[in-house]
Amino acid sequence: MTEPAWVRWLLIGVSVAFLGLFLIVPLVAVFSEALRGGVGAYFTSLIDPAALSAIRLTLLVTAIAVPANLAFGLAAAWLIARFDFVGRSVLLTLIDLPFAVSPVISGLIYVLLFGLQGWLGPWLSAHNVQIIFAVPGIVLATVFVTFPYVARELIPLMQEQGSEDEQAALSLGASGWQIFRRVTLPNVKWALLYGVILCNARAMGEFGAVSVVSGHIRGETNTMPLHVEILYNEYNFVAAFAVASLLALLALATLGAKSLVERFSGAGQRGGGAA
Amino acid sequence: MSIEVRHLSKTFGRFAALCDVSLHIPDGELVALLGPSGSGKTTLLRLIAGLEAPDATDGAAVLFHDENVAGRPVRERRVGFVFQHYALFRHMTVFENVAFGLRVKPRSERPSRAEIRERVLTLLRLVQLDGMAQRYPSQLSGGQRQRVALARALAVEPRVLLLDEPFGALDAKVRQELRQWLRRLHDELHVTSVFVTHDQEEALEVADRVVVMNEGRVVQVGTPEEVFHHPADEFVMEFLGSVNVFHGRVEAGKAILGPLTLDYARGVGAKSAPARAFVRPHELEVDDHANGRPCFAAVVQHVNAAGPRVKLTLTADAGESLQAEVSLERYREMRLSPGMVVYVSPRDLRLFVDGEQKVVG
Numbered sequence: 261m262t263e264p265a266w267v268r269w270l271l272i273g274v275s276v277a278f279l280g281l282f283l284i285v286p287l288v289a290v291f292s293e294a295l296r297g298g299v300g301a302y303f304t305s306l307i308d309p310a311a312l313s314a315i316r317l318t319l320l321v322t323a324i325a326v327p328a329n330l331a332f333g334l335a336a337a338w339l340i341a342r343f344d345f346v347g348r349s350v351l352l353t354l355i356d357l358p359f360a361v362s363p364v365i366s367g368l369i370y371v372l373l374f375g376l377q378g379w380l381g382p383w384l385s386a387h388n389v390q391i392i393f394a395v396p397g398i399v400l401a402t403v404f405v406t407f408p409y410v411a412r413e414l415i416p417l418m419q420e421q422g423s424e425d426e427q428a429a430l431s432l433g434a435s436g437w438q439i440f441r442r443v444t445l446p447n448v449k450w451a452l453l454y455g456v457i458l459c460n461a462r463a464m465g466e467f468g469a470v471s472v473v474s475g476h477i478r479g480e481t482n483t484m485p486l487h488v489e490i491l492y493n494e495y496n497f498v499a500a501f502a503v504a505s506l507l508a509l510l511a512l513a514t515l516g517a518k519s520l521v522e523r524f525s526g527a528g529q530r531g532g533g534a535a
Numbered sequence: 536m537s538i539e540v541r542h543l544s545k546t547f548g549r550f551a552a553l554c555d556v557s558l559h560i561p562d563g564e565l566v567a568l569l570g571p572s573g574s575g576k577t578t579l580l581r582l583i584a585g586l587e588a589p590d591a592t593d594g595a596a597v598l599f600h601d602e603n604v605a606g607r608p609v610r611e612r613r614v615g616f617v618f619q620h621y622a623l624f625r626h627m628t629v630f631e632n633v634a635f636g637l638r639v640k641p642r643s644e645r646p647s648r649a650e651i652r653e654r655v656l657t658l659l660r661l662v663q664l665d666g667m668a669q670r671y672p673s674q675l676s677g678g679q680r681q682r683v684a685l686a687r688a689l690a691v692e693p694r695v696l697l698l699d700e701p702f703g704a705l706d707a708k709v710r711q712e713l714r715q716w717l718r719r720l721h722d723e724l725h726v727t728s729v730f731v732t733h734d735q736e737e738a739l740e741v742a743d744r745v746v747v748m749n750e751g752r753v754v755q756v757g758t759p760e761e762v763f764h765h766p767a768d769e770f771v772m773e774f775l776g777s778v779n780v781f782h783g784r785v786e787a788g789k790a791i792l793g794p795l796t797l798d799y800a801r802g803v804g805a806k807s808a809p810a811r812a813f814v815r816p817h818e819l820e821v822d823d824h825a826n827g828r829p830c831f832a833a834v835v836q837h838v839n840a841a842g843p844r845v846k847l848t849l850t851a852d853a854g855e856s857l858q859a860e861v862s863l864e865r866y867r868e869m870r871l872s873p874g875m876v877v878y879v880s881p882r883d884l885r886l887f888v889d890g891e892q893k894v895v896g
Contacts, residue, residue, distance in 0.1 A: 424622035431616040432636035
């Protein structure tokens with residue numbers, strides 16, 4: 261360190277001020293607004309039927325989207341890391357697509373596909389299947405948006421680890437399933453968990469794509485973020501911030517879980533890296 | 536269990552890694568596949584293991600004791616495979632690593648827990664790692680890891696043991712120790728073993744038989760003594776240890792090779808042809824005066840006396856750089872030092888005319 265003290269303090273001060281202004285203050289604001297009417301009002305707005313329904317729907321959507329993307333992410337990462345095939349780079353690009361496309365556009369794509377005026381709309385309505393402005397549409401949009409998280413965590417790790425461990429297991433007589441369960445999965449478990457945590461956070465918090473396909477039917481197709489918006493637009497600030505505080509708590513829990521995973525996986529790497 | 540490969544070829548995209556290789560490895564031998572990188576030695580090993588499938592050509596076959604295993608998947612071939620970078624399961628203890636091959640057996644063939652324990656501990660004793668059973672791979676040194684990998688491969692009682700550059704990732708001293716240890720282990724177990732190496736010293740020291748490979752083909756098969764003293768061609772000569780090369784021609788009963796002129800009786804009457812002579816450093820006799828034999832003058836450039844033999848770098852008149860070796864006594868006797876003029880004559884040499892080896896005289 262050769263910089264004079266005042267430079268160091270200035271830089272630290274700027275960073276702290278920036279973090280405080282853009283991250284800490286809003287977080288504090290969420291909780292203080294939520295508790296403005298007292299603890300009673302806070303919990304009353306959380307057990308409101310519409311709020312409970314939004315929470316239930318969010319949990320349901322997450323419970324479908326996360327396992328789906330866990331399975332997909334593992335399969336895609338395995339395919340991309342272990343095999344060289346025609347279309348490999350196309351698949352890699354496709355996995356990144358949800359990162360590149362605005363969530364609102366992703367939602368619109370589903371409306372275009374499954375909506376009444378969409379390509380499959382007439383056929384769907386003739387068969388009495390409703391996707392847009394219903395739970396299936398919300399699930400689809402959420403799956404799409406959270407698509408890359410698990411795969412993106414796994415691919416670099418699996419590429420770096422290579423396939424020698426699996427070949428060793430193969431030469432020792434293990435079957436495909438035994439290799440997956442005893443060798444592949446333990447080797448990537450921390451990255452997998454990390455990906456699932458991020459995927460989970462995004463699935464619960466997704467707004468744009470879900471907003472387009474949901475139809476905002478109170479008590480039916482409102483997820484938590486959508487419910488917050490409606491309450492806010494109705495000037496029901498205490499209730500809006502109370503539901504928002506749940507999402508904020510979720511974010512904090514996610515960060516905590518993430519740093520725990522990082523610590524354990526770091527220890528795991530040190531304790532288990534075969535170099 | 537003897538191994539025989541017949542007419543194996545392997546191409547990766549446009550690169551021909553292996554071209555029509557046939558090879559017989561007798562039961563119980565320790566054989567080295569030796570060659571520079573890209574010579575196809577690892578590919579051949581992986582084809583024997585079944586980790587790679589050969590090109591579908593006529594007559595391609597891999598036989599373990601007369602049984603064709605070419606179509607069989609790896610897990611049915613019962614080969615022990617040891618990887619250069621060990622490929623130990625990092626989340627398992629040493630014990631669990633060695634037990635892996637036994638635990639994944641189908642229930643009907645799987646030994647009982649007590650038997651597995653017994654077998655693993657016996658193997659760990661064999662590879663001198665008793666007491667390390669509960670450690671993780673990351674807590675072991677490179678040499679220890681490679682011995683765990685070996686114990687793991689031996690646990691399933693493989694019919695053949697295949698080792699891919701087993702000492703490649705270790706430092707020189709451990710490498711030396713481990714290869715002698717492997718030799719002793721092989722003498723104890725007598726399981727047919729094939730190991731890949733690019734280190735000629737390692738191959739010559741450890742193996743019963745050396746298979747020299749180059750550009751996807753087997754160039755020579757023989758005992759270490761045979762390949763070292765009777766190399767089949769210029770490649771083997773150059774690859775097995777350092778060597779001085781003299782370029783020149785044969786014509787009118789003489790071989791004129793740079794500073795060196797020899798009688799070459801077979802060349803009388805034949806037309807002039809390009810020739811190369813190969814002389815190993817220890818085959819060059821260095822003297823401080825001309826002793827009547829065919830010799831040439833050279834200047835000492837550099838002396839390396841750190842070792843049982845003194846290594847000299849010489850420059851001949853025409854500027855060729857040569858490597859020579861003399862004993863420590865001779866070095867002291869002649870008081871060799873840089874700048875001194877010495878007289879060099881080859882005690883022995885191998886002459887190749889048009890790429891074919893010829894007898895001098």
